[in-house]
Amino acid sequence: MTNDTHRPLTLRDVSEATGVSEMTVSRVLRNRGDVSDKTREKVLAAAKELGYVPNKIAGALASSRVNLVGVIIPSLSNMVFPEVLTGINRVLENTDLQPVVGVTDYQPEKEEKVLYEMLSWRPSGVIIAGLEHSDACRAMLSAAGIPVVEIMDTDGKPVDAMVGISHRRAGREMAKAILKAGYEHIGFLGTKMPLDHRARKRFEGFTEALAKEGVEIEDRAFYSGGSALAKGREMTRDMLDRSPDLDFLYYSNDMIGAGGLLHLMDQKVDVPGEIGLAGFNGVELLDGLPRRLATMDACRQEIGRKAAEIIALRLDNPEAEIEKNVTLVPTIDYGDTLKRW
Amino acid sequence: MTNDTHRPLTLRDVSEATGVSEMTVSRVLRNRGDVSDKTREKVLAAAKELGYVPNKIAGALASSRVNLVGVIIPSLSNMVFPEVLTGINRVLENTDLQPVVGVTDYQPEKEEKVLYEMLSWRPSGVIIAGLEHSDACRAMLSAAGIPVVEIMDTDGKPVDAMVGISHRRAGREMAKAILKAGYEHIGFLGTKMPLDHRARKRFEGFTEALAKEGVEIEDRAFYSGGSALAKGREMTRDMLDRSPDLDFLYYSNDMIGAGGLLHLMDQKVDVPGEIGLAGFNGVELLDGLPRRLATMDACRQEIGRKAAEIIALRLDNPEAEIEKNVTLVPTIDYGDTLKRW
DNA sequence: ATGAAAGCGCTAACAT
DNA sequence: ATGTTAGCGCTTTCAT
Numbered sequence: 001m002t003n004d005t006h007r008p009l010t011l012r013d014v015s016e017a018t019g020v021s022e023m024t025v026s027r028v029l030r031n032r033g034d035v036s037d038k039t040r041e042k043v044l045a046a047a048k049e050l051g052y053v054p055n056k057i058a059g060a061l062a063s064s065r066v067n068l069v070g071v072i073i074p075s076l077s078n079m080v081f082p083e084v085l086t087g088i089n090r091v092l093e094n095t096d097l098q099p100v101v102g103v104t105d106y107q108p109e110k111e112e113k114v115l116y117e118m119l120s121w122r123p124s125g126v127i128i129a130g131l132e133h134s135d136a137c138r139a140m141l142s143a144a145g146i147p148v149v150e151i152m153d154t155d156g157k158p159v160d161a162m163v164g165i166s167h168r169r170a171g172r173e174m175a176k177a178i179l180k181a182g183y184e185h186i187g188f189l190g191t192k193m194p195l196d197h198r199a200r201k202r203f204e205g206f207t208e209a210l211a212k213e214g215v216e217i218e219d220r221a222f223y224s225g226g227s228a229l230a231k232g233r234e235m236t237r238d239m240l241d242r243s244p245d246l247d248f249l250y251y252s253n254d255m256i257g258a259g260g261l262l263h264l265m266d267q268k269v270d271v272p273g274e275i276g277l278a279g280f281n282g283v284e285l286l287d288g289l290p291r292r293l294a295t296m297d298a299c300r301q302e303i304g305r306k307a308a309e310i311i312a313l314r315l316d317n318p319e320a321e322i323e324k325n326v327t328l329v330p331t332i333d334y335g336d337t338l339k340r341w
Numbered sequence: 342m343t344n345d346t347h348r349p350l351t352l353r354d355v356s357e358a359t360g361v362s363e364m365t366v367s368r369v370l371r372n373r374g375d376v377s378d379k380t381r382e383k384v385l386a387a388a389k390e391l392g393y394v395p396n397k398i399a400g401a402l403a404s405s406r407v408n409l410v411g412v413i414i415p416s417l418s419n420m421v422f423p424e425v426l427t428g429i430n431r432v433l434e435n436t437d438l439q440p441v442v443g444v445t446d447y448q449p450e451k452e453e454k455v456l457y458e459m460l461s462w463r464p465s466g467v468i469i470a471g472l473e474h475s476d477a478c479r480a481m482l483s484a485a486g487i488p489v490v491e492i493m494d495t496d497g498k499p500v501d502a503m504v505g506i507s508h509r510r511a512g513r514e515m516a517k518a519i520l521k522a523g524y525e526h527i528g529f530l531g532t533k534m535p536l537d538h539r540a541r542k543r544f545e546g547f548t549e550a551l552a553k554e555g556v557e558i559e560d561r562a563f564y565s566g567g568s569a570l571a572k573g574r575e576m577t578r579d580m581l582d583r584s585p586d587l588d589f590l591y592y593s594n595d596m597i598g599a600g601g602l603l604h605l606m607d608q609k610v611d612v613p614g615e616i617g618l619a620g621f622n623g624v625e626l627l628d629g630l631p632r633r634l635a636t637m638d639a640c641r642q643e644i645g646r647k648a649a650e651i652i653a654l655r656l657d658n659p660e661a662e663i664e665k666n667v668t669l670v671p672t673i674d675y676g677d678t679l680k681r682w
Numbered sequence: 683a684t685g686a687a688a689g690c691g692c693t694a695a696c697a698t
Numbered sequence: 699a700t701g702t703t704a705g706c707g708c709t710t711t712c713a714t
Contacts, residue, residue: 101442285570289603364693402692406693
């Protein structure tokens with residue numbers, strides 16, 4: 001309670017206050033080795049009294065152990081990644097590891113910068129979204145010599161391990177379900193994000209499965225910025241103005257899908273009879289809508305949990321055999337907007 | 342490209358590869374001091390070739406400078422804090438500071454732990470949500486000797502500086518607007534979070550302003566967990582079953598308010614004629630709903646930006662006179678669910 | 683059960 | 699423009 005000089009306290013201060021060597025103080029503070037109860041108590045009391053906070057920078061340098069796990073994600077603004085983070089947190093909470101988050105805004109250059117910064121803190125592991133990275137990123141990741149888990153997507157080859165779903169398959173499955181339900185004139189609505197590889201892969205899987213049955217997408221639209229719900233309304237209205245024959249709309253995310261649904265309900269359109277709808281992600285929000293949008297769960301929390309488990313396990317036992325490819329399989333939730341056949 | 346031993350590279354490796362002293366290599370890598378172009382290029386080439394990533398742990402220890410800003414928030418799961426983070430990021434992007442986020446789940450013990458962990462990395466500043474902290478937290482914050490900005494709320498006394506809005510005032514203003522519009526039988530719907538002090542203060546301000554006009558809340562309900570939109574529907578239905586005379590519902594957040602709105606629209610209730618509604622936060626989502634819920638913007642991005650600016654400014658010039666109390670004043674957005682008088 | 687010495691990888695400060 | 703020296707605050711290792 002008395003640190004007049006505004007210099008942060010060091011072990012030495014605690015040592016001097018107690019007459020115990022720095023080394024023993026360090027032992028007490030880390031619960032290491034044998035320390036007599038008497039000394040332990042004296043040290044703990046002094047540390048608390050002084051308000052000593054250990055310096056992890058020095059500790060990490062001396063021990064070359066850093067209890068940090070770098071987590072690199074493209075965005076915080078659509079609930080998908082916060083949920084992944086929650087999953088990661090849940091697992092790391094029970095270890096002495098701490099997540100440190102970096103955001104790339106879907107920009108490869110920024111990803112490179114964020115990764116570089118992160119690695120310069122010598123974390124014990126890295127969890128990074130996506131499988132598409134610059135050569136430099138891949139090089140840094142392998143050179144780091146630490147466990148690396150690439151998450152969200154499993155359509156590709158990871159540097160080390162990967163946990164996610166196949167977005168191509170997700171797109172294909174949805175296309176099959178739509179065709180099976182008898183829809184034939186299909187429109188696609190998505191985000192204008194050339195660098196969102198997962199959205200791209202869903203789209204590719206989707207068109208590919210349609211093509212296999214001789215069906216082609218008849219209209220498409222992409223948006224960027226603004227409220228997804230509002231954009232979903234607008235885009236849906238515009239698309240149906242333009243292409244009144246469409247009988248199904250596939251949205252690249254649930255929020256724009258929900259906007260579309262609200263628009264069609266306003267218009268008293270028969271959903272899913274006249275027009276069917278489906279989105280992607282399985283967001284919680286959908287539960288509160290007047291009708292439940294058909295969707296597919298992206299397994300966000302589970303991906304976070306599994307990825308964190310892999311890191312934790314590896315650090316605990318570097319020799320352990322570990323699954324390098326964890327592909328979760330989401331199922332279609334038909335909700336109320338996609339006819340069942 | 343050739344690091345066979347899996348030891349991370351050091352300055353010394355670059356030094357040996359180039360025949361330039363470690364010190365000069367260090368200068369090149371940090372763009373410090375005078376280095377000849379020839380040497381600079383040689384060093385940069387070697388560093389890149391080897392794939393050298395500086396060790397910030399060692400750098401920070403040697404220079405006692407850590408370009409980290411700790412950001413401590415209660416939750417990632419309701420879009421409020423991700424938006425604050427976005428504001429913080431926007432500002433710190435243009436500096437050499439890096440945010441590091443810790444999440445407390447609204448638990449004081451966890452806040453203490455997260456703060457302790459954070460401070461043990463000796464960050465250059467801290468941004469922390471709320472003004473209510475344990476004595477231990479307040480002690481740590483003042484002892485750290487770094488700029489501290491408490492955000493979101495300005496109803497109280499900060500350790501150092503604060504940026505936010507007055508939630509008490511927000512509640513009062515909304516109460517006044519509701520009374521002015523002629524509503525008289527008011528219900529309140531909120532979250533079951535005794536530790537969400539900002540929600541509590543809004544509630545207090547709200548009831549206080551009602552009381553001043555001799556009005557009391559006639560019914561109230563609190564929820565926890567689940568989809569806020571769905572809960573808003575349920576709670577609204579239940580409350581109106583229970584208290585059919587209510588003519589206004591005040592929700593502690595926009596998501597449950599939106600749920601209530603959807604429910605009332607389903608029921609063909611005349612909003613805002615028969616029943617008025619208001620929420621809090623000004624979430625983007627509202628733009629896409631069939632009607633716009635009345636709300637009050639919580640200035641989330643701006644709070645993040647201002648807080649980060651204070652930290653950046655202080656670090657840049659510790660002497661600068663800085664505003665210690667930045668109280669933003671949100672205005673009521675009447676939307677389509679609160680009559681104007 | 684406790685202490686002393688060396689050093690983690692870098693940078694500040696001072697040479698040259 | 700470049701190099702040398704001495705730490706930063708801890709932990710590892712080895713002694714006692």
